[in-house]
Amino acid sequence: MSRPGQGEDGSTEELIQMALEGDEDDERAWDAIRTLHRRGTREVLDAALQLLGASSAKERGRGADILGQLGTGSRVFRAERGEALMDLLRREREPRVLLSAGVALGQMVEPRALAELIGLASHPAAEARYGAAHGLAVLDAPDAVEALIQLSSDEDRDVRDWATFGLGTLREAIDTPRLRDALAARLGDEDSEIVGEALVGLATRQDPRAVEAVRAALRGDTVRVYALEAAAALGDPSFHPLLLAIRDAGGIANDYFLHVLEEVISQFEQG
Known part of the structure; x- marks a missing residue:
């Protein structure tokens, strides 16, 4: 059973903090991200969008991780999510964040991102090109x-x-x-x-x-x-x-x- 402040019982703010803990593959962090996906609320969307503007590359990457499957298969806030992720691709320089954005756009199957993903495919960093492969493979x-x-x-x-x-x-x-x-x-x-x-x-x-x-x-x-x-x-x-x-x-x-x-x-x- 989840303790107060953790898992399904945690607030959006608490889950965001959990998502930022550990390394990129930290399982506890991903449990928090999956919970945020399932919630799929405007509050979660706004929190993820705020992360995209953070000074920390890890926070920006986690924002993309949350947006990609927000609503867990539903089309909630699809236009806003797609536009935010495409904007992130245009301005981002950190390869690990570009990877998260490319994967998120692939999870959304976002055809509007075609030009940005094609551009990402020639990025000098392998992580960024890997993100492009994810985004392009479903288009x-x-x-x-x-x-x-x-x-x-x-x-x-x-x-x-x-x-x-x-x-x-x-x-x-x-x-x-x-x-x-x-x-x-x-x-x-x-x-x-x-x-x-x-x-x-x-x-x-x-x-x-x-x-x-x-x-x-x-x-x-x-x-x-x-x-x-x-x-x-x-x-x-x-x-x-x-x-x-x-x-x-x-x-x-x-x-x-x-x-x-x-x-x-x-x-x-x-x-």
């Missing part, structure tokens, strides 16, 4: 896709990862040669998660370059769920014996992996 606009294509080859691992996820999965309905080529380029990435995101994106689009890559992934020492999902999307019969071999080999695997494996095998056997 249905050719210019957003083009910016994500550029970010998918970024020198920073996290930027590449989110941009590749955005192209491969979040923008699944878009299918162009240039987008496919960007995903194919990531099949050689040094990071296995990025390779997996690219593989699923190509397989979903039935790109033939994914077939041999899936075979190789299913034969690998460590098979990831990405490879299973890509195999299911392509439906190539040559994958079936490889999937059976994975199941028969046993070994250490979590329940989710085994569940997906059985579902994919069943798909092949029913097809």
Whole structure:
């Protein structure tokens, strides 16, 4: 049970103070932010807007963190929140604050921020570009896709990862040669998660370059769920014996992996 002044029982001012404690990933701080999200009141909005004008970068960042999901999925104060976050992007210099603003705009799916987010995509700081990737990955606009294509080859691992996820999965309905080529380029990435995101994106689009890559992934020492999902999307019969071999080999695997494996095998056997 929450004590007075904490959690669901705390005042907006008390929750704001909790949100400013600890480091950026402090769980107690994020509990307070999530409570503010659920409240979604004018009082919370005004408090977050005030934070955006603070001299402290941490306060400005927390203001953006609060605005992004204010109302927890509802559209409360949408216009005001979007305008405030776009204004923050135009004037902010601190990369960590720009990250929070980009993520918040992505959570809002704010198409009005397209120009600001495209500008952010070329920022010299990786944190800022990561924020741009979040904001752009949910926008249905050719210019957003083009910016994500550029970010998918970024020198920073996290930027590449989110941009590749955005192209491969979040923008699944878009299918162009240039987008496919960007995903194919990531099949050689040094990071296995990025390779997996690219593989699923190509397989979903039935790109033939994914077939041999899936075979190789299913034969690998460590098979990831990405490879299973890509195999299911392509439906190539040559994958079936490889999937059976994975199941028969046993070994250490979590329940989710085994569940997906059985579902994919069943798909092949029913097809």
